[in-house]
Amino acid sequence: MASHAPEFYQALIALDEVSALGLDSKLAHLVRxxxxxxxxxxxxxxxxxxxxxxxxxxxxxxxxxxxxxxxRKFYTEQELAALELTEAITLISVDHVPDDVYEIAANAFDEKELAQLISLIIMINAWNRVGVTCRIEPGHYDPS
Structure with a gap:
């Protein structure tokens, strides 16, 4: 993907860099x-x-x-709301995003944080589709 559609790949990277701005990094990783x-x-x-x-x-x-x-005892209320919203957005064809799930997230985050959370969820779903479709194999990533 990176070598055959570099403009698209670079655009994904640029979006990814701003998708979680202002969100706690532990929460962002749990969502991903x-x-x-x-x-x-x-x-x-x-x-x-x-x-x-x-x-x-x-x-x-x-x-x-x-x-x-x-x-649930291992996660904060914000993390629980984020995980619930992550599932609703990721599985959007099942039940769209139920009003109560959105309301829980809207009450757990301020408007800017909620917008960033939605951006993050959309972004990781895009990356997942690239990874699954292109059959990118795990085992060679180094977080350092």
């Missing part, structure tokens, strides 16, 4: 991890799990994010 799990993107899942751990999140939180509803 959860969307990557839902989309089956092994490369992105590997990358963002390593990034989260490298930046100081705990293995316990990262390991149970797929079952965050059962492991």
């Amino acid at each position: 991890i959860r969307a990557s799990q839902l989309n089956g993107c092994a490369y992105c899942l590997d990358m963002h799990t390593l990034d989260a751990l490298h930046e100081g999140d705990t293995a316990q939180r990262v390991n149970v994010v797929a079952t965050w509803r059962e492991a």
